[in-house]
Amino acid sequence: MNLADRLHTAAARLGGRAVLTLDEAVLTYGALDELSARLAGLLRSRGIGAGDRVAMMLPNVPEFGVVYYGVLRAGAVVVPLDPLLKRREIAAYLGDCGARLLVAWHAFAETAEAGSAGTKADCFFVVPGEFRRLLREVAAEPGIARTAPDDTAVIHYTSGTTGRPKGVELTHANLGGNAETVARMHALGVDDVVLGALPLYHTFGQTCSLNATVRAGARLTLLRRFEAGRALEVIRRDGVTVFQGVPTMFIALLDHPGASDMSMLRVCTCGGAALPLDVLRAYETRLGCEIIEGYGLSETSPVTATNRGGRHRRPGSIGWPIRGVEMKVVDELGRRTPPGEIGEIVVRGPNVMKGYWNDPEATAEALRDGWFHTGDLGRVDEDGYFFLVDRRRDVIIRGGYTVYPREVEEVLYEHPAVRQAAVFGVPHPELGEEIEAAVALRAPVSGEDLRQFVRERVAAYKYPRRLSFVDELPMSHTGKILKRALAQRV
Structure with missing residues (x-):
């Protein structure tokens, strides 16, 4: 029960078909299987094996698949990190999980090296072209490490929006079963892109x-x-x-x-x-x-x-x-x-x-x-x-009344001028919290017109008394609106 088994099985059946593409770059099932086996061999040569943590800071490139399945194939644990993390954040994650190695995209080499300094992690940088040439010189790991269904496959760090980021341990069974369910529910097949x-x-x-x-x-x-x-x-x-x-x-x-x-x-x-x-x-x-x-x-x-x-x-x-x-x-x-x-x-x-x-x-x-x-x-x-x-953390209590921000946001999105909207609570000396909305527009509209639009559609205590216009709402790298960042600006 190793996630890398799924790739190996698919490669035996679909070796010449493309699995990962990025514009002109193409990686077939056979090539991905072979290169991940060589990456596993490289890890073995560095003394990395079952249970060791390997962090990776790679963008959406075909090499991500090579490293991901190569680490799993070696029986090690993948720790995927956002490539845009800063030095302090990298150091904190590497120190927390005790990573042996950090595999980073070449464009982030300076930050990755600075972040890993003082930790137990060595650095390995992925440079297109050179990466494949290097792996061709490494003997492929002949087999796939035997792992139990409840062995940890990946440690995902939470975004930390509610405090210190925590490492979520997901097993081979967790991830393999969830991927199988997704593929079955959407009837994914060989002709899908x-x-x-x-x-x-x-x-x-x-x-x-x-x-x-x-x-x-x-x-x-x-x-x-x-x-x-x-x-x-x-x-x-x-x-x-x-x-x-x-x-x-x-x-x-x-x-x-x-x-x-x-x-x-x-x-x-x-x-x-x-x-x-x-x-x-x-x-x-x-x-x-x-x-x-x-x-x-x-x-x-x-x-x-x-x-x-x-x-x-x-x-x-x-x-x-x-x-x-x-x-x-x-x-x-x-x-x-x-x-x-x-x-x-x-x-x-x-x-x-x-x-x-x-x-x-x-x-x-x-x-x-x-x-x-x-x-x-x-x-x-x-x-x-x-x-x-x-x-639960986003709920606003205004003067003893409970306000769910999503309900107010849905009304704001009904206005044709609104492109993005976020509703959140800000401290108020008498009411405890007041309701504020931050809005990005696609067409001109006044704050008073927007407030009136919402006021006509929700209970009197729910409409945003405070409203600010922004060019873009702050987003996490995964596309979530950062309400905490908005509240801190107030």
């Missing part, structure tokens, strides 16, 4: 794009970084059939002047954050494609629940749990809430993490009573469809 717009260092891109593609024998065409015009060009040039993204990607594509008929996309899936309903409807009416919303977290490998296509889709919901996974909404005492009542979403199943690396207290807090407590607030309807309401 998946757009690799999601960062591969993140669990969403890693499971749903990379591992699911390999599991299905499909092709992943990569984007180094997401830009709407470039994405449209690649979709049309490469005949993309599957597009997986986060809301900010779908919004950017919708706003691009070159966006037109996109009915060639067989599957569009959205996760990472709630997708505004107006955006979902616009894709159907203007672009001719259906978006399927799902839900997950790094701690759940990541997919936990999703809509299904056609008549099984309920717009605005996150669908229902995937096969083998249980999900419920509970109150503060852990009791299941009745349909329609808001509570915390909890999950259990084969996709739930092993725990947080070297953090038994955080693990015990998150995995209580046999369930993973997500910290997300939601509700379930009479038909079993789940709805994500908000993150």
